Amino acid sequence: MRILLRAAYDGTAYHGWQAQPGVSTIEGEINKALSSVFEQDIQVTGGSRTDAGVHALCNVAVFDVDTRMEAGKIAYAVNTKLPEDIRIRSSRLVPPDFHPRKRESVKTYEYRIYRADFPMPVRRLYTFYTHRKIDVAAMGAASAYLEGTHDFKSFCSPHTQAETTVRTIHLLDVREEGPELVLIVSGNGFLYNMVRIIAGTLLDVGYGKYNAERVRDILDGLDRELAGPTLPACGLTLTGYRFVDFPAL
Amino acid sequence: MRILLRAAYDGTAYHGWQAQPGVSTIEGEINKALSSVFEQDIQVTGGSRTDAGVHALCNVAVFDVDTRMEAGKIAYAVNTKLPEDIRIRSSRLVPPDFHPRKRESVKTYEYRIYRADFPMPVRRLYTFYTHRKIDVAAMGAASAYLEGTHDFKSFCSPHTQAETTVRTIHLLDVREEGPELVLIVSGNGFLYNMVRIIAGTLLDVGYGKYNAERVRDILDGLDRELAGPTLPACGLTLTGYRFVDFPAL
Numbered sequence: 001m002r003i004l005l006r007a008a009y010d011g012t013a014y015h016g017w018q019a020q021p022g023v024s025t026i027e028g029e030i031n032k033a034l035s036s037v038f039e040q041d042i043q044v045t046g047g048s049r050t051d052a053g054v055h056a057l058c059n060v061a062v063f064d065v066d067t068r069m070e071a072g073k074i075a076y077a078v079n080t081k082l083p084e085d086i087r088i089r090s091s092r093l094v095p096p097d098f099h100p101r102k103r104e105s106v107k108t109y110e111y112r113i114y115r116a117d118f119p120m121p122v123r124r125l126y127t128f129y130t131h132r133k134i135d136v137a138a139m140g141a142a143s144a145y146l147e148g149t150h151d152f153k154s155f156c157s158p159h160t161q162a163e164t165t166v167r168t169i170h171l172l173d174v175r176e177e178g179p180e181l182v183l184i185v186s187g188n189g190f191l192y193n194m195v196r197i198i199a200g201t202l203l204d205v206g207y208g209k210y211n212a213e214r215v216r217d218i219l220d221g222l223d224r225e226l227a228g229p230t231l232p233a234c235g236l237t238l239t240g241y242r243f244v245d246f247p248a249l
Numbered sequence: 250m251r252i253l254l255r256a257a258y259d260g261t262a263y264h265g266w267q268a269q270p271g272v273s274t275i276e277g278e279i280n281k282a283l284s285s286v287f288e289q290d291i292q293v294t295g296g297s298r299t300d301a302g303v304h305a306l307c308n309v310a311v312f313d314v315d316t317r318m319e320a321g322k323i324a325y326a327v328n329t330k331l332p333e334d335i336r337i338r339s340s341r342l343v344p345p346d347f348h349p350r351k352r353e354s355v356k357t358y359e360y361r362i363y364r365a366d367f368p369m370p371v372r373r374l375y376t377f378y379t380h381r382k383i384d385v386a387a388m389g390a391a392s393a394y395l396e397g398t399h400d401f402k403s404f405c406s407p408h409t410q411a412e413t414t415v416r417t418i419h420l421l422d423v424r425e426e427g428p429e430l431v432l433i434v435s436g437n438g439f440l441y442n443m444v445r446i447i448a449g450t451l452l453d454v455g456y457g458k459y460n461a462e463r464v465r466d467i468l469d470g471l472d473r474e475l476a477g478p479t480l481p482a483c484g485l486t487l488t489g490y491r492f493v494d495f496p497a498l
Contacts, residue, residue, distance in 0.1 A: 010370040055371050075367070085370045118324070121259040121334045122304050122486070126371060237371070 003071055004094040005030070005044065005061045005078075006241075010085040011233070012125050016052040017059065019043070026050070026086060030061065033081035037074070038065050047100035047241055048107060051193075053233030055126065058089065058241050060100050100243075106170065106186060108240030111199040111231065113181040120179070127180060128199075128235035134181060134206035136174060141212035142205040143172040143183075145219060146198060153222040155198050156191035157230070165191055174202070181206075186240065193230050201228035252320055253343040254279070254293065254310045254327075255490075259334040260482070261374050265301040266308065268292070275299070275335060279310065282330035286323070287314050296349035296490055297356060300442075302482030304375065307338065307490050309349045349492075355419065355435060357489030360448040360480065362430040369428070376429060377448075377484035383430060383455035385423060391454040391461035392421040392432075394468060395447060402471040404447050405440035406479070414440055423451070430455075435489065442479050450477035 007030065015023040019031060027046055034042040047060035069077065074091035082088070114120055114127035115134060123129075146155075146169055153165040171186040183199050205212055209228075218226045256279065264272040268280060276295055283291040296309035318326065323340035331337070363369055363376035364383060372378075395404075395418055402414040420435040432448050454461055458477075467475040 008367070008370050010373070057369065057371070079367065084368070084373055087367045087370050089365075089367045116338075118257070118328065118336045118338045119333070120306065121257050121336050122306070122375060124259070124333055 001066065001071075002062055002064050002094050002096050002098055003074055003091055004098065004100075005063070005075070005091050006089045007059045007061060008057050008087050008089055009055065009059070010125070011050060011053050011055045013085060014052065016054070017046055017048070017050045026056075026059075027061070029082060029086055030078070030088075033078045034063060034065075036081045037077045038067060040065075045100065047105070048190075048238055050238055051233050051236075054236045054238065055234075056238040059238055060241050062094065062098055062100055064096075094246075103246065104188065104244040106188060106240070106242045106244065107190065107238065108171075108184065108186040109190070109195045110237050110239050111183040111185070111195055112235050112237070113183075113199070113203065113231075114179055115181060116179050123180070125234055126237070128231050130203075132207055134203070135208060136176060136181065136206065138208075138212050139181075139183075139202045139206040140174045142202055142215040143174055145212070145216040147172050150219055151222060152191055152194055152219070154218050154224055154227045155194050155201070156224065157193040157197075158224055160192040162191055167191060167194070172198070184239075195236055196230045196233070197224075197227050199235070200231045203231065204228040250315065250320075251311055251313050251343050251345050251347055252323055252340055253347065253349075254312070254324070254340050255338045256308045256310060257306050257336050257338055258304065258308070259374070260299060260302050260304045262334060263301065265303070266295055266297065266299045275305075275308075276310070278331060278335055279327070279337075282327045283312060283314075285330045286326045287316060289314075294349065296354070297439075297487055299487055300482050300485075303485045303487065304483075305487040308487055309490050311343065311347055311349055313345075343495075352495065353437065353493040355437060355489070355491045355493065356439065356487065357433065357435040358439070358444045359486050359488050360432040360434070360444055361484050361486070362432075362448070362452065362480075363428055364430060365428050372429070374483055375486070377480050379452075381456055383452070384457060385425060385430065385455065387457075387461050388430075388432075388451045388455040389423045391451055391464040392423055394461070394465040396421050399468055400471060401440055401443055401468070403467050403473055403476045404443050404450070405473065406442040406446075407473055409441040411440055416440060416443070421447070433488075444485060445479045445482070446473075446476050448484065449480045452480065453477040 019028040044061035071093040075088040112127040119129040149168040169187040268276040293310035320342040324337040361376040368378040418436040
């Protein structure tokens, strides 16, 4: 039977999602915990391969197991074996051919920027800090150019292994929550570093380095060199992961 | 000249505010950083002696130094010597007899409770987690009995060294922010563990262990045994510190 897990984690202490020999990863910890619960070698297949330092409220993963344990109870059993910076939020039975990366999905990320004269210690692990003045309205105007279906080659690390750099952004919103600026981006998939490069480019607009319309030219240029910097991983959190044509998690 | 500092910190890694030999404390780190900047032994006098694991957005401290450095620049100089989980937000000149604990002040604390089926890793260091159902309206009703000037002996650790257990709570509010329940409490001073015991007592009301009116009886009983548990330190943050009759920090 195939089980779908929904996982939340604080990425601070990990070398990202993907299991790698010799380093601590989210996937590696989940594999270890599941293998311990079921007393057999278990390896999950993850949904989003988040980078080192990136957080998640709801990444997904599937694995196969033969067990008499009720599917919904697996989350509780696995949590007893996981470090407290990783938590399985739910577990459920899915069809045996259910593959998270091969199914149509909508993922939502937040990128958080903390604006103040000095960085705030309790937010240092979850935001990117800047003391510079930001034109939020200009960032909002720039974000409109990125919504929709585009070739996001300019907003993708050259190290991508993706077959195509075309993606659809359903929503790109810029909101203010007190001292924090929150970029909310929702789409059918994201290229390597895409959200962090979008955040860096919009922030350049916010700093007044170039105007909002320039973002359209960056998009059209299909060249990573045109876009802004890749902002640090700690500001990024995967906040939503929904499968199209599959009941809500 | 006497300098007033406003400090923010993540209390997770520290044995509280107060300097103690052999352990890492917020005050100890600030003393070390100031002594390094001014190349002489400097010891601050703090405002609120927060416990191990308690966070602050704006605790205060004063110290004396003879320097030609502009008072406002001291914050920047000290921050270069501090670990990143402690930050000085501002520095300013105050009268030579300015003593933070001897001046009338209004302190504000937040106690945060995270409610969900599973704890959220990115909030684990800043909230108290519970999976139990909470009657928020009942907590709000109970909080009203604690506002005003009362003898808070029931809400104080027996280990207090305070001369009197009478304090004034200006505001005690219960708010919901998504999955988090936030108790906001503002007053002229707080006894040892007072906010954490108030939070534990209100939460007992929220759990339905007793009704709101019972909080009045607990207050009148003047006995720590009557009140609820001392909730964990991590949920507590000092969010405001204002001196009456002194310009805003």
